[in-house]
Amino acid sequence: MAPRHRWPGMDQGEEVVQSMKVAYVFSTSGHTASYKRGKMILPQLEEGRHGVEVVGMFFFDDNCYVLRSGDPLGARLRQVAASTGMLLMLCDQCAHERGLATEHNGGYVPTGVVDGVQVGCFPDLYAALAGNPPDHVITL
Numbered sequence: 360m361a362p363r364h365r366w367p368g369m370d371q372g373e374e375v376v377q378s379m380k381v382a383y384v385f386s387t388s389g390h391t392a393s394y395k396r397g398k399m400i401l402p403q404l405e406e407g408r409h410g411v412e413v414v415g416m417f418f419f420d421d422n423c424y425v426l427r428s429g430d431p432l433g434a435r436l437r438q439v440a441a442s443t444g445m446l447l448m449l450c451d452q453c454a455h456e457r458g459l460a461t462e463h464n465g466g467y468v469p470t471g472v473v474d475g476v477q478v479g480c481f482p483d484l485y486a487a488l489a490g491n492p493p494d495h496v497i498t499l
Contacts, residue, residue, distance in 0.1 A: 379411040382446075382493040388421040392499050396425070397432050404439045414491045415446035417484055423449045423457050426472045437473040446487050451478045 383400070385392050403409040416436070418426065426433040426449060440447050451467040454460035460467040460478045467478045477487065 379495065380414045380491070380493045381411050381495045381497055382415040382417065382488060383413065384417045384419070384496060384498045385422040386419045386498055388419075392422055393425065393432075395499055396422075401432070401435055401439065404443075405435065413443070413445050414493050415448065415484070415488050416440075417446075417448050417450070419450045419453050421457070423454050423459050426476050427459065428471050428473055430473070433473045437475055440475055444491070446477065446484075447473075447475060448477045448479055448484055448487060451480055451483075454478045 383396075385396060400409065400413075404413060424430070426436065426447060436447060439445060449459060449469065449472070451460055454469065454472075455462070455467055455478075459470055459472055461470045469476045469478050477483070479487070
């Protein structure tokens, strides 16, 4: 049976079934993506009222910067990921171009990012999510 959640302000007996799994791909840089991620999605995740299980987030282009060490939004994402098992992954090429990954043994390792962040390409993303695959992928 799917986990059920009650949010503050819901009527007695009203609940949300959290059985759907999603992964987010952040490909649009700029205020639009950071606003949706930081002011909409993340607060809902922190408060347990997002309505679905987020199994992963994959970051392209300048979206990678949010996971830098010392970034407040990145620290919040790390905390949610640590408590839920959500994957945080940077595009390896995008991270490398921005100084957030270094080449190592034919691949890349994260550098200067919050704990738990991985870097990789689509095959790495697929492999990382294989044990807990999303039902839907949402690109923002």
